Amino acid sequence: MKAALACGLALSIVLHAPAASAKTPVATGTGGAVATISEQASQSALAILNRGGNAVDAAVAAAATLGVTDPFSCGIGGGGFMVIYLAKDKRVITIDHRETAPASFTPAAFLENGKPIDFDTAVASGAAVGVPGTVRGWHEALQRYGSMDFKQVLAPAIDVATRGYQATEIFSHLTAKNERKFQLYAPTGALYLRGGKAVQPGTLIRNPDMAKAYREIAAGGVKAFYEGPIARAIVDAVNRPPLAPGKSARAGRMTMADLANYEARIRQPLRSTYRGYEVYGMPLPSSGGATVAEALNILEGFDLRKMPRAQAEHTYLEASRLAFADRNAYLADPEYVDVPLAGILSKEYAAQRRRLIGAAAAHKVAAGDPYAFQDDQSVPLRPQSAVQRKRESAHTTHLAVSDKDGNVVSYTFTLEDWGGSGITVPGYGFILNNEMTDFDFSGPHPNVPEAGKRPRSSMAPTIVLRDGKPAFTIGSPGGSTIITTVLQTIFNHVDLGMPMDQALDAPRISERNGEATSVEPGFPGSAQARALERFGHRWEAGPEEIGAANAIVFNPDGTVTAVSEGKRHGVGTALVQRRGH
Structure with a gap:
């Protein structure tokens, strides 16, 4: 095993290269468009x-390609949602x-x-790894709605x-910030640490093992990931984590059957x-x-455009608080829980919640009772009251793409925590998720772990239509702040009348039914x-950057404007096709 690891570690090559070119967070054109970080x-x-x-x-x-360049946020070791x-x-x-949770x-x-158990201990472990869904999701997307195969679409990422x-x-x-987790696992430390410390800016990182994984998927299709040598390598890494000398971590219990049985869901x-x-x-x-x-339903009852800016933002924060109280109390995998x-x-x-x-911030509200509006005799019991807000990772990624024919994709996918479980699959160069920590660790609660269950997510890829045609698409990473970033961007764009780039770049204020509001x-x-403080709002200590959103706006004149972050996460990149394509 050590010899195999040493061989894998030797594949990571490090050079120093010149600075990257200037990024373009906003672009307008007449063809297809893309915005990513x-x-x-x-x-x-x-x-x-x-x-x-x-x-x-x-x-x-x-x-x-994001799986290569942003390997701690997303990749084939995780999962996601595509609209x-x-x-x-x-x-x-x-x-x-x-x-999904292993059997x-x-x-x-x-x-x-x-x-x-301790949350951080759970995160950096094989026990936190859920059955990855990304490759199956890509397969379903390409087979049903794409025009190319894995060999064609993986080629750019293999090159990078x-x-x-x-x-x-x-x-x-x-x-x-995550050195301690990455130090646990030999393949991860070899790729992203130097002498146990983070790589410096400007370092060129090559990952031929990930290129190998993509080549095997390109050649063998979805089965190469879920039934072949990659699947065996995943199971081995979960059940016998590839630890660095002197390190320890909890092992998981995943089987080849867990991977072979994984299914994506095509949902309305x-x-x-x-x-x-x-x-x-x-x-x-x-x-x-x-x-x-x-x-949004709560906000719709207010004439926000006629309000002073601070009052409108106060109303947005309180609507978010009320919706989060219900989210925390009721929402979970519908295949396991009858959700109202x-x-x-x-x-x-x-209207009742509104x-x-x-005039004053509530700071903490109870969940409402949606059952009176449910008209569903199959759910006679009310769940317990909302539990205390659970810690949720903020490290995910979102992308937006449209084409010249008017098709649109809004896609958020993730590993959960920054660097997921921290476990890089030996020989294949991708990190495994820690998605099982998105479950509530104790119950009774709709979102407790169960075999085969999908943990509740906050991912919110969104496509908005007007008069039956796409108007804009928006999504973001950020754990539970994903919801507030999407909500606030819609509020900024629709209610405050901001152009989408200003709506994205505006300071984010994220209320998730806590005693204080997250800010940047x-x-x-x-x-x-x-x-806002005059309304009684309070801010969490230690402000941090919230989200790294991407959007596309479909303009009335037939052009499209791709919009990425203008300042967060090192500035994003928006591109549009040139005429003739």
């Missing part, structure tokens, strides 16, 4: 579009490829002596993994309306679509903050 990923998507691929092909190409608008059919569909899981999976990419300042910074999108728009989001087990929809979703999405229920918004550095003490 990675310059190489956006270029991969554009290359596929220029070769005649559609939005689905380009989205998979971008996602595969697709099909222009020819004028309909929206979703692909749920969320990770060995029970509600006591994260309990010892009846008490929850082989040639290498530069570590950015934020890459180095976030790696440094969650549809709601807001001020003349049709809002299509991800259904359960993602809580993103339902929570955004409930908050019709009640939660009811406009009448929103009456709780006053520089917000406390600002005029905007002081105005």
